[in-house]
Amino acid sequence: MAAKTSLWNKLLFFFNSILAFFLLLSYALPYVFPSAFPFLSVLSLTLPVLIVINAFFLFYWIVKLHRYFLLSFFVLALGYKYLNALYQNNAHKPKDVGVHVMSFNARLFNHYGWIKEGNVQKQIQEFIANEAADIIAVQEFHKDYLYLFDAYSYQYVQTGNGKMGQAIFTNFPILNQGNIGFTKTANGAIFTDILIKNDTIRFYNIHLESLRINPKEEIFTQEKSQKLLNRMGVGFTNQQLQSEQVKLHSQNSPYPNILSGDFNNTQFSYVYKNIRNNYKDAFEEAGKGIGTTYDFKLIPLRIDFILYDSSLPLHSFETHSESFSDHKPISARFELN
Numbered sequence: 001m002a003a004k005t006s007l008w009n010k011l012l013f014f015f016n017s018i019l020a021f022f023l024l025l026s027y028a029l030p031y032v033f034p035s036a037f038p039f040l041s042v043l044s045l046t047l048p049v050l051i052v053i054n055a056f057f058l059f060y061w062i063v064k065l066h067r068y069f070l071l072s073f074f075v076l077a078l079g080y081k082y083l084n085a086l087y088q089n090n091a092h093k094p095k096d097v098g099v100h101v102m103s104f105n106a107r108l109f110n111h112y113g114w115i116k117e118g119n120v121q122k123q124i125q126e127f128i129a130n131e132a133a134d135i136i137a138v139q140e141f142h143k144d145y146l147y148l149f150d151a152y153s154y155q156y157v158q159t160g161n162g163k164m165g166q167a168i169f170t171n172f173p174i175l176n177q178g179n180i181g182f183t184k185t186a187n188g189a190i191f192t193d194i195l196i197k198n199d200t201i202r203f204y205n206i207h208l209e210s211l212r213i214n215p216k217e218e219i220f221t222q223e224k225s226q227k228l229l230n231r232m233g234v235g236f237t238n239q240q241l242q243s244e245q246v247k248l249h250s251q252n253s254p255y256p257n258i259l260s261g262d263f264n265n266t267q268f269s270y271v272y273k274n275i276r277n278n279y280k281d282a283f284e285e286a287g288k289g290i291g292t293t294y295d296f297k298l299i300p301l302r303i304d305f306i307l308y309d310s311s312l313p314l315h316s317f318e319t320h321s322e323s324f325s326d327h328k329p330i331s332a333r334f335e336l337n
Contacts (some may be wrong), residue, residue: 014070016057020075023050027079030273034240038233044269048086048290048300051076051097062262085267088287095317098333099196101203102133103260103306105327108164109145122322124148131320132171133331135194137205137260140325141167160191166205170193175200180249182242185209189246193255196336201312202253206246206261208236208271213296238273239264243271251277256309258334262327263303279307282332286317292321293328306332 026043034041043050054072061069076083097146110120125148128136143163149155152169156177159165167190168177176193189206212233250257258280265271267281283291283302293304304327308314315333322329 009066012057012060013071016054016071019050019053019057020071023047023054023075023079023242026050027082028266030268030270032270033280034236034270038236039229040268041236042229042232044266045296045301046299047266047268051079051083051086070114081244082268085281085284087290088284090288090317092288093286095333098315098335099135100131100133100331100333101135101137101258101306102131102329102331103139103205103304104135104263104329105139105207105262105304105325106142106145107140107146107325107327110324111142111144114326121148121322123322124135127320127322127324130144131329131331134172134196135203136169137203138167138169139205139207139262139327142164154194156190156192158188160186166190166207168203168205169277170194170203172196176282180245182209182238182245185238187243188244189249189261191249199336200255201336202250202255202257204250204257204259204261205247206259206263206275208242208262208264209235210264211235215254215324235264239269239271240274243274246275247277256311257307258309258312259307260305260330265303267302267333268303276307278310280310280314282306282308282314282317283319283330285306285314286332287319289319291319291330293330294326304328304330306330308332308334312336 022043028046029041029044054076058069058072068097109124128148143159149169153171153173155167155169156174157167158179173195174192175195180189182188187207187209189204190202191202193200193202250259263272290300291302292300294301313335315335317332320329
């Protein structure tokens with residue numbers, strides 16, 4: 001019996017070692033150009049799961065009083081900053097304080113009926129009215145639903161030659177606006193210079209290249225996996241180029257910046273690290289829990305962000321529970337003069 005137990009422990013530790021290696025490898029991915037190793041970038045999406053699995057192994061070996069626990073302990077300890085980016089336990093603060101900004105991928109306001117239950121457009125309209133955000137960035141905007149934002153005096157809608165694109169709505173005056181054009185894609189980034197009382201901020205709405213993953217499909221079957229990886233490889237490479245454009249543009253801003261939007265990648269990715277640069281992440285500073293904004297099977301993904309200049313005093317952050325889309329709305333409040 002002891003021999004069987006020993007063999008089982010060795011086999012389990014073998015798998016533990018493989019998963020610990022993948023976790024270590026994923027720690028390095030934010031520093032590696034996706035264009036150089038596009039397939040490896042997939043690991044950045046699975047990092048939360050790798051952390052949980054290694055934490056399970058750590059607990060298991062501790063209970064067994066076995067020295068094998070040291071492997072997962074050291075791997076998790078090396079990635080402490082990634083644990084901090086995954087989970088936050090900041091205290092909730094009262095609402096109705098400061099300037100309220102929101103970012104939401106509306107998925108075309110359910111224009112094609114992906115969600116079968118209820119009147120989604122009506123629910124979104126009520127949500128917008130109840131939240132009464134001062135500035136809203138909408139990704140996957142559809143012009144047919146412009147009426148949902150009638151309460152806002154100023155708007156910048158960028159849809160190219162069609163009906164779909166991005167938009168920013170606010171009741172503060174827009175002094176300037178512009179578009180950061182991404183090539184060969186419907187995705188893009190727009191910005192507005194907004195006058196808030198006596199200060200001007202530059203507010204970005206960013207929507208990076210989609211990886212075109214459908215979480216409802218069994219995508220990891222043998223016949224589909226290669227096509228999926230090829231698509232994701234192209235997506236990661238395009239995201240890298242787009243993130244460089246956004247980073248360069250924001251660095252040349254004459255005002256403090258707030259960058260919001262759907263990055264279609266996680267906080268553990270190269271593109272997030274590249275855009276974030278010296279900005280603060282509102283979730284890390286004032287969020288609570290894991291902050292999942294996009295549910296992909298069993299993998300909690302935070303791919304929607306609000307980043308901000310450190311000169312702007314953040315009051316609070318919220319990941320909303322409402323499900324009007326495949327993304328959850330997020331919002332932050334800033335105590336601006």
